[in-house]
Amino acid sequence: MDQFSFTEICLHQLKMSGVHEGEKLVVLTQGSERLDYADAFMAAGQRLGAKMYHMRLPAVPPVGAWAVGQTGLAAMPDAVEALKKADMLIDCIFLLFSPEQMAIQAAGTRILTAVEPPELLARMLPTKEIREKVEIGGELLSKAKVMRITSPHGTDVTYKLNTYPTITEYACTDEAGRWDHWPSGFVFTGGDDDGVDGQIVVAQGDILLPQNMYVRDPITYTIEKGWVTDIRGGLDADLVKSYMGAFNDPRGMGMSHVGWGMNPNAKWHGMVPGEFPGGMGMEPRSFYGNVMFSTGPNNELGGPNDTPCHLDIPMRGCSLFLDDEPIVIDGDIVVKEMQMERH
Numbered sequence: 075m076d077q078f079s080f081t082e083i084c085l086h087q088l089k090m091s092g093v094h095e096g097e098k099l100v101v102l103t104q105g106s107e108r109l110d111y112a113d114a115f116m117a118a119g120q121r122l123g124a125k126m127y128h129m130r131l132p133a134v135p136p137v138g139a140w141a142v143g144q145t146g147l148a149a150m151p152d153a154v155e156a157l158k159k160a161d162m163l164i165d166c167i168f169l170l171f172s173p174e175q176m177a178i179q180a181a182g183t184r185i186l187t188a189v190e191p192p193e194l195l196a197r198m199l200p201t202k203e204i205r206e207k208v209e210i211g212g213e214l215l216s217k218a219k220v221m222r223i224t225s226p227h228g229t230d231v232t233y234k235l236n237t238y239p240t241i242t243e244y245a246c247t248d249e250a251g252r253w254d255h256w257p258s259g260f261v262f263t264g265g266d267d268d269g270v271d272g273q274i275v276v277a278q279g280d281i282l283l284p285q286n287m288y289v290r291d292p293i294t295y296t297i298e299k300g301w302v303t304d305i306r307g308g309l310d311a312d313l314v315k316s317y318m319g320a321f322n323d324p325r326g327m328g329m330s331h332v333g334w335g336m337n338p339n340a341k342w343h344g345m346v347p348g349e350f351p352g353g354m355g356m357e358p359r360s361f362y363g364n365v366m367f368s369t370g371p372n373n374e375l376g377g378p379n380d381t382p383c384h385l386d387i388p389m390r391g392c393s394l395f396l397d398d399e400p401i402v403i404d405g406d407i408v409v410k411e412m413q414m415e416r417h
């Protein structure tokens with residue numbers, strides 16, 4: 075994408091995020107990564123009259139696996155203090171799950187993560203409609219006490235929902251202290267620490283993140299009292315177990331966030347070779363009617379588990395019930411007020 079077009083989509087983003095004249099914005103990058111994002115956001119912010127600067131951290135050596143929650147900000151408390159004073163932080167590093175992000179949000183700074191490839195940002199722009207529908211989903215989820223997920227492949231799992239807040243992601247943020255991720259379009263919460271039980275069968279065509287892989291043969295998870303107690307299947311199950319084992323952290327077997335996708339602009343097939351622009355898989359997390367569960371940390375929701383071992387697994391064709399009311403049936407959203415036209 076050329077820099078002019080990049081600036082235009084960033085301008086749309088900042089308008090959707092309520093940026094106005096005189097607001098203090100910081101765009102955060104690291105090493106030589108995403109400097110073009112910083113330029114595009116700065117140009118867009120200036121056009122809206124924001125007071126804006128670019129904070130660039132030194133490069134860090136790659137950590138190998140996708141270890142969430144560890145950031146270059148940890149060693150720089152002065153930088154964290156500066157970010158707490160901003161109205162909005164545009165995070166082009168990926169601070170999610172870090173204590174630094176939590177401290178910055180708690181100080182009232184709203185945060186927008188933007189790390190996905192520009193072509194994906196452009197294809198999944200935030201819209202008022204998606205925001206409205208996701209907020210309706212968020213309200214339903216926040217009132218629910220029990221979530222049950224089933225599938226024709228044998229999934230039948232129950233999450234008790236008495237502990238954690240509901241998080242909405244609609245790809246822009248105009249409220250103090252609120253975080254969002256561009257692109258997105260889904261809602262989630264977490265089950266009680268000891269309140270997830272049942273079986274999940276990840277079926278062919280479901281997606282493993284951060285592996286960025288379509289599952290080829292089923293993976294069966296057994297879950298008891300909030301913990302995965304068994305993972306079995308073929309090659310894909312072996313890969314998952316080997317990946318998780320490398321963290322050498324039993325807390326990776328905890329149950330993390332759970333919810334459903336609502337973005338009609340996100341495509342299930344968006345990760346096939348030749349289509350996939352790279353990145354961390356926000357498109358498969360968001361596709362309309364997916365049901366996504368995850369394993370590992372729940373500190374993002376305020377929970378005690380801060381393991382860096384985290385998988386997100388969006389699934390097709392599932393049914394999801396909140397207090398026995400159908401929300402998603404066979405991979406399609408059935409609540410009228412949340413439905414959107416797939417393009």
Ligand SMILES: [Fe+2]
Binds near residue numbers: 384
């Ligand atoms: Fe996740």
